[in-house]
Amino acid sequence: xxxxxxxxxxxxxxxxxxxxxxxxxxxxxxxxxxxxxxxxxxxxxxxxxxxxxxxxxxxxxxxxxxxxxxxxxxxxxxxxxxxxxxxxxxxxxxxxxxxxxxxxxxxxxxxxxxxxxxxxxxxxxxxxxxxxxxxxxxxxxxxxxxxxxxxxxxxxxxxxxxxxxxxxxxxxxxxxxxxxxxxxxxxxxxxxxxxxxxxxxxxxxxxxxxxxxxxxxxxxxxxxxxxxxxxxxxxxxxxxxxxxxxxxxxxxxxxxxxxxxxxxxxxxxxxxxxxxxxxxxxxxxxxxxxxx
Numbered sequence: 001x002x003x004x005x006x007x008x009x010x011x012x013x014x015x016x017x018x019x020x021x022x023x024x025x026x027x028x029x030x031x032x033x034x035x036x037x038x039x040x041x042x043x044x045x046x047x048x049x050x051x052x053x054x055x056x057x058x059x060x061x062x063x064x065x066x067x068x069x070x071x072x073x074x075x076x077x078x079x080x081x082x083x084x085x086x087x088x089x090x091x092x093x094x095x096x097x098x099x100x101x102x103x104x105x106x107x108x109x110x111x112x113x114x115x116x117x118x119x120x121x122x123x124x125x126x127x128x129x130x131x132x133x134x135x136x137x138x139x140x141x142x143x144x145x146x147x148x149x150x151x152x153x154x155x156x157x158x159x160x161x162x163x164x165x166x167x168x169x170x171x172x173x174x175x176x177x178x179x180x181x182x183x184x185x186x187x188x189x190x191x192x193x194x195x196x197x198x199x200x201x202x203x204x205x206x207x208x209x210x211x212x213x214x215x216x217x218x219x220x221x222x223x224x225x226x227x228x229x230x231x232x233x234x235x236x237x238x239x240x241x242x243x244x245x246x247x248x249x250x251x252x253x254x255x256x257x258x259x260x261x262x263x264x265x266x267x268x269x270x271x272x273x274x275x276x277x278x279x280x281x282x283x284x285x286x287x288x289x290x291x292x
């Protein structure tokens with residue numbers, strides 16, 4: 001069984017993405033790892049090379065900055081990495097530059113790959129998500145945050161990244177997947193206000209025109225943590241690879257839980273209550289088909 005990790009990245013240092021930690025978090029499970037490195041203006045390439053693993057293969061790409069239809073450039077870059085995967089690969093393990101996998105899940109993930117590698121009806125493995133927000137101590141849990149997504153998929157022709165690279169489809173159809181008892185730790189929203197302002201300005205340039213960005217997220221924009229709505233204290237441990245970054249964090253994060261909930265509508269609060277009591281998320285978007 002051969003496993004190939006793959007990812008894409010551009011300007012990781014400039015945008016404070018933990019791409020090194022992301023790669024290292026799944027590297028022990030991979031036989032090779034393909035990184036599509038875009039036309040960075042910082043030390044991203046050196047950071048990846050300094051991981052020092054002969055498993056890693058870097059391909060150089062150039063982002064099409066004119067693509068602004070729903071973040072499609074992210075899917076295009078993901079596809080470039082996927083297409084560079086060795087033909088004898090069984091499983092393709094996708095990780096984005098702000099995600100990590102805790103090492104405690106490695107045995108579960110390996111077992112699931114081994115158990116399902118010959119199960120043709122299983123086209124991918126579905127992971128649960130923890131979305132950290134504001135700091136490494138809190139997770140966002142409301143319906144505006146997706147709960148699951150495909151991160152392991154059988155390496156097959158016709159697979160393409162979907163929309164803005166959140167998930168995948170095969171020949172335009174949803175993948176049949178098995179939900180596994182493992183989590184992706186998503187750190188994209190763990191930044192101080194200034195860092196999140198920069199993220200918002202940079203991120204939205206791949207969805208909107210520059211004029212829209214300047215009008216809606218001006219240079220003096222102050223990020224409002226209130227859009228999290230509800231935050232939950234995280235009581236677990238973080239992946240070992242990201243602990244040094246956590247230890248070096250130097251901002252204080254605080255929030256008013258009452259104020260956060262006041263930012264939601266009555267309908268939103270009712271839907272959240274239904275989900276909390278029953279586990280059912282009304283109208284949840286699912287870009288996959290779960291099979292038992």
